[in-house]
Each structure stands twice: as structure tokens, then as C-alpha cells.
Amino acid sequence: MFAEPSDREALRFGDVSLTHAELHRAAGTLAKRLAGLTRVAVWATSTPQTCVAVVAGLLAGVAVVPLNPKIGERELGHIMADSRPDLVLRDEPIVFGEPGEFAEPGPETPALVIYTSGTTGPPKGVVLPRRALTSNIDALAAAWRWTGDDVLVHGLPLFHVHGLGIGVLGPLRLGGSVRHVKFSPQAIGHELATGATMVFGVPTMYHRIAEAVEADAALADRFRAARLLVSGSAALPASDHGRIAKATGQGIVERYGMSETLMNVSVRFDGDRRPGAVGLPVDGVEVRVVDERGTDVGTGAIGEIEVRGPNLFLEYLNRPDATEQAFRDGWFRTGDMAVRDPDGYLRIVGRRATDLIKSGGYKIGAGEIENALLEHPSVAEVAVTGEPDDDLGERIVAWVVPAGEPPAPEELSGHVAKLLSPHKRPRVVRYLDSLPRNEMGKVLKRELRC
Known part of the structure; x- marks a missing residue:
């Protein structure tokens, strides 16, 4: 599952780094304590200790339950009662002892138990087997030309599949390196100037990068030197795509995935990096x-x-x-809505439960309206929802964080009607100081209520 031990740097968190050989030794030492357990919970702080603990669990064939270090009491109680870990590790000291010898577990052996956000009830534990991780990392390596020569930098949390499953275990499998930073455009830029080649981020991060590179030509040059910038976990607004491309010459690679599936679809390294599209299925995925x-x-x-x-x-x-409810004839039902372009590229338009609006006999995706509104100079952030309407079935509502003085609602409705079509225009515009978001920057639309 992991690259052979070597003297190449594997992990770097600030001033602390471990080579692949050091990681193998430290994780192998801890793995001896974990052998024979069923599940181990790990407080997923942004530290090398978390990475060592996760690798130790995987070496020992023990499923790892990453815990959000900022988790609330009720949710923690639910996860602990549901997963019933045999042991809980929290910033376990790194010890370079004699690593144990372990047979490679089978491909169906549980590797990670990732708890979903619980938007429709208590979080569910998604049990990911080893073959999901290994096959998906290999498919992304092919799609992105990702090799052991790459140095990845990101500031993502380590209790999700984006930051941990791909953002840490990916480099460790491919023999490359990952540098984890406290996110800021300047911190990412510094790493790009000192050897990093790839960036993982979410749209909130790229929005801040767009603002920063427009204001700082030297920082823009650092991002221009990156081999690959990848965005995921939510749709990247077309406006931020364009701003970053104009300032740095870099087209952002978007991909689409979720906890239950890892990454399903991605724009290829040499593919068309057009805004709003997440590309084609990765190798092996239908x-x-x-x-x-x-x-x-x-x-x-x-x-x-x-x-x-x-x-x-x-x-x-x-x-x-x-x-059982999540599958239909062997196909996993994602709950995400999309449109397929003539060349096979997918464009995500939102969630079935919150982002598909049925208005006046039309099925309308919230995402395309959001992208249109973000092209208006007076809109800084926006979320679009539907609410009951006696005449239309549902009316389109735009929740807008203005950039300065709020524009008139009819100005925004007219803007959408001109760009898209009249039936897609917001019938209601509500102004907010900020949008509710989770740790990954996703807008919590269920909290947008009058």
C-alpha cells in the first residue's frame, strides 16, 4: 500500500519532517501495539503524529477512525458509540523502535471509517476498504501524471478523504512528499517557491488565492510555477477560475468525489480545464x-x-x-445532480435534496445560477435555494453576500435572465453578511431559512 522506505522526505509539518524510512520505522513501531485490534480512533490534528498513527493502523490491518479535533460533545459521543474503537490515539509520541513485520492485509480489509457530515441525521460511518484507496490513488496518478517526484502542499484537515485519504496517503503510496501548512495564499506560495509542485485546495481557499495573486505579482509568479493546482470538495466558481488563470496562467483542475466513492471524475492533466466542469471518469470507475x-x-x-x-x-x-438504500442494481446513488456535456465532461449542478429546484415545470440546477450571479461585480458570495411557491411549485431564492453596497434585487434577477434564461432568474434575493459553511468550506444550505 505504501512506497518502499527511502531517504526521500515523506512528510513535513512546519519544522518537523520525516523521510519515508523514518515514517516506516515509527509507524511500524506503533503498529505492533495495534496488531489484533479491530478499530482505532485517531484525533486527526494537523500533525505528523496523526500521519504516523494512521499509517500504523494501515500497516497492522486495523481500521482507522479519524476524529475532527474540534468535534462537539454530542457528535463525538455518537461516533464513539457507533464505531466502538478498541483504542483512541491523540498526538501519540513518535517512537523510532524496531518496526514489526506484518503481512499485507487483503484488498477488502477496512482501512478508514470516515464519518459523513450528517446533514440528514447523525453522521454515518463510511467504511472504506484498502482497494478503494489504492485503486483511486493509482487512477489519480494516471489522470494527473502524479509521481514520486512531486511535492504536494495543502492546508486541508486530516479527518476527510480529501486531506487524508488522497492528500497524505497519495504521496505516501507514490513515494513523493506532502507538506502540510496552515493555509494562507502566502504559505502555499512559499512552498511553491521552495520545491512544491502540486496544490490541493477547496473553493474557499482558491477564492482567497485569487484575491491574493491579483494584488501581488510576485505571489502570482510563484503559483505560475506550480505543475498542478487541484480543487475539490465543492464546485469552484467560474469567476475564481478566470481570475486565477488571468493572474497566473494556471488553469485549475477540478475533480469530483465524496466520502463513499473517493474521486470519481477528474479533468486530466492534459485535458480541457474549462470552468464549471469536473472532467471524465477516472480509470476503473463507471x-x-x-x-x-x-x-x-x-x-x-x-x-x-x-x-x-x-x-x-x-x-x-x-x-x-x-x-441498501444507497445502491440501485450495483450502482451507488450519489445524490448529486449533473449534466453531461457532448464530450462526456460532467458539470455538477448540486445536490438532489437541496440544489435541484423544480420551478414552473422546469428542473433547474442551483449551481449554474450561482455561477451567473458571481459574475456580477456586486456579488462576493452567493447560495441559491428553492422554497415553496403556490404558483411555481418552488421559487428560486438567492442568498447574497454583497461586495460593497447591495445591488437592487431586480438588477440581479435581470442579470441572471440575460445570461441564462428568464425562468432561471431569482424571484427573491436576500442579503447576508456571510454564508454558513462547514470545515471544508461547503455552504450549509439547510441553515439558510427565513
């Missing part, structure tokens, strides 16, 4: 876009993304009912 009956909707129509392949999770821990 993707279809279907209607409520499971029939392919074809090109240009909105449907639900369904996925199958070696990247899929095993089950929701202790939830056979939820696991």
Missing part, C-alpha cells in the same frame, strides 16, 4: 447520469450521478438499511 427510474438522461439534461467501481465503500457502519 459513471452514469440517470432520472428517477435509473434511465440515462443523455446529453444536456439534469440527472443524478450513479457510480460503480473499485473505488466504492463497503458499507455504512452498523447501518445495513442505509447501505
